Amino acid sequence: MTAPLLIKGGRLVDPSQNLDAVGDLLLQDGKVAAVGGTIAAPAGAQVVEAKGLVVSPGMIDVHVHLREPGREDVETVATGAHAAAAGGFTAVCAMPNTKPVTDNQATVGFVKRQGEAAGFARVYPYGAISVGQQGETLAEFGEMVAAGAVAVSDDGKPVENSHLMRTALEYALTFGIPVVEHCEVMSLAHGGSMNEGVVSARLGLKGIPAEAEEIDAIRCILLAKRTGGHVHLCHLSTKGSVDLVRWGKAQGINVTAEVCSHHISLTEDAVEGYNTNAKMNPPLRTRADVEALKEGLKDGTIDLLVTDHAPHHYDEKEREFADAPNGIVGLETALGVNITYLLEPGVLSLSQLVDRMSCLPAKVFHLPGGTLAKGSIADVTVFDPKRAWTVDPTKFKSKGRNTPYGGHQLRGRAICTVVGGKIVHQLVD
Ligand SMILES: [Zn+2]
Ligand SMILES: [Zn+2]
Incomplete structure (x- = not known):
């Protein structure tokens, strides 16, 4: 007691x-x-x-990678949930690109129990969209939801097969869960390691064009329109993506979207000097993109702020820029970054900030919390x-x-x- x-x-x-x-x-x-x-x-x-x-009501981060099972040397559910608590988060949603992939009820249940045993932030598991995240066969959404999954995603990569995405949106409707897409056209992003533009040209690095994200974003929005399903778009990074979501919402399509703290605070310039801690997917973009993302957050086009917390081993990030893995940790810096870059300059008010970090994540993902109302x-x-x-x-x-x-x-x-x-x-x- x-x-x-x-x-x-x-x-x-x-x-x-x-x-x-x-x-x-x-x-x-x-x-x-x-x-x-x-x-x-x-x-x-x-x-x-x-x-x-x-x-405020507890902050919720719907996009983190806790690496367990499989890469406990890099992060565990317990250390990730501890980091979350230290950063002010009371709940996180753990992405399923683990080893093995969290694509079945046993692994979903395992992640959930590890979270409960740790006793820090609540840990809500994702289930994979496709078996083994192979993009071929749908995973058993019903069984994963019964075991505690709150959403499905193949994050780390996109669902390239549009028929599979359509079926996932239809199937997820039955369970009232969002289908969460990592927006990327792999054939267009192929081999790129940073934003395609003047900086990539100067550094001699292969770039990833904005369209690699935007083409997938509009595909998912149109499939949500076709099916009536709920699509949630991960870590949007370009002005074009914000415009597409704004259009989708205006049509009454069930689309929601998130943006990462790093995408509203840093630009591609951070890659100068081949800094691998500025390498993530999608990549850091231009000043104009950052301004459009902030505008999207302010007017409600972008619903949520997330971290895409992605721990990597020191040695892995020490590689050459083009070969280094994507992603950065974010749970312990996100609140400070969001306050420094959004609240202090007056992009968001204090209650808008709390809304994007607590109330809306709860609402969009149908999670408990996100309110201090009596009885919650x-x-x-x-x-x-x-x-x-x-x-x-x-x-x-x-x-x-x-x-x-x-x-x-x-x-x-x-x-x-x-x-x-x-x-x-x-x-x-
Ligand atoms: Zn992703
Ligand atoms: Zn991710």
């Missing part, structure tokens, strides 16, 4: 109930027991002083939007150190992360 937890005097920001006011929050028996105003501490309650801090699960993020800090990758809870933000000054940091009414992380200076 966890003692009641009283979070006192914070700025309660909860867009799900239009709340932005200083007050107390009481968590009891894993639920929100009372919210707002002055609340007297019940007997035996643990008290957290939150004066000057923001108290007691998942809470307490953060200081003004706290200045320097990113030190050696302090990460993640096993991954592959970040482009090492040594960067950020503003905004998680102070206390609460899952089910229990503190799972508290910042110690």
Whole structure:
């Protein structure tokens, strides 16, 4: 039995109930027991002083790679969930491109149980769209959903076969889950390692054109229109993709989309010097793309902010740029990056930021949480939007150190992360 937890005097920001006011929050028996105003501490309650801090519904990251099963040397469900909690996330959705692929009920159940055993952020597994992510046969969505899968994706690569994508969208409708697509036309991206443009030309690296993403994005939007299924587009990186999603939403098509913290904060210029910690798929794009992504987030075209947390071994990232693996870790920097690049410059308001990082992820993926309404699960993020800090990758809870933000000054940091009414992380200076 966890003692009641009283979070006192914070700025309660909860867009799900239009709340932005200083007050107390009481968590009891894993639920929100009372919210707002002055609340007297019940007997035996643990008290957290939150004066000057923001108290929001728990942040949710619907796109992370936790590498277990298969690459426990790089990350485990436990270390990933710990990193999530340290970054202010109370829940994450774990992508299924593990070894073996999470494409069946046993592996989905395994990932879910590893998350529960770790006791940090909640871990919701994805199931694969196709068996072995081979792009040929649909996996058993029903069995995976019964075991705890909240969505399906072949992330790491696209579903190239359009008939399979169409069938996946139809099949997923039965279970009310989104089909989540890594948008990439492989034949067009083939061999590329960064954005195709002036920088790739100067560095002598093969580029990936924006159309490699955009052609897949419009294909999925049109198939969602045809089937009535829900397609969620991963890590959009180009202005053209934002325009296509905006068009799709205007037609009433069931399309949602996400953007990564690195794509709104960095451009292809970060690749200068062949920095492999600036190599990810999709690649960092141009200033104009970054501005369009921010505009999309602001006007609601882009629903969610995610990390695409992708730990890699040090040696792997030490290779030549063209041969180095894609991806960076993000769970412990995302809140600071989003505050520094979106909140501080006024792109998003505080409640919009909480909406894109908590309420909407819960809504789009039909997850518990994303609200501080009385009776909802007691998942809470307490953060200081003004706290200045320097990113030190050696302090990460993640096993991954592959970040482009090492040594960067950020503003905004998680102070206390609460899952089910229990503190799972508290910042110690
Ligand atoms: Zn991807
Ligand atoms: Zn990914």
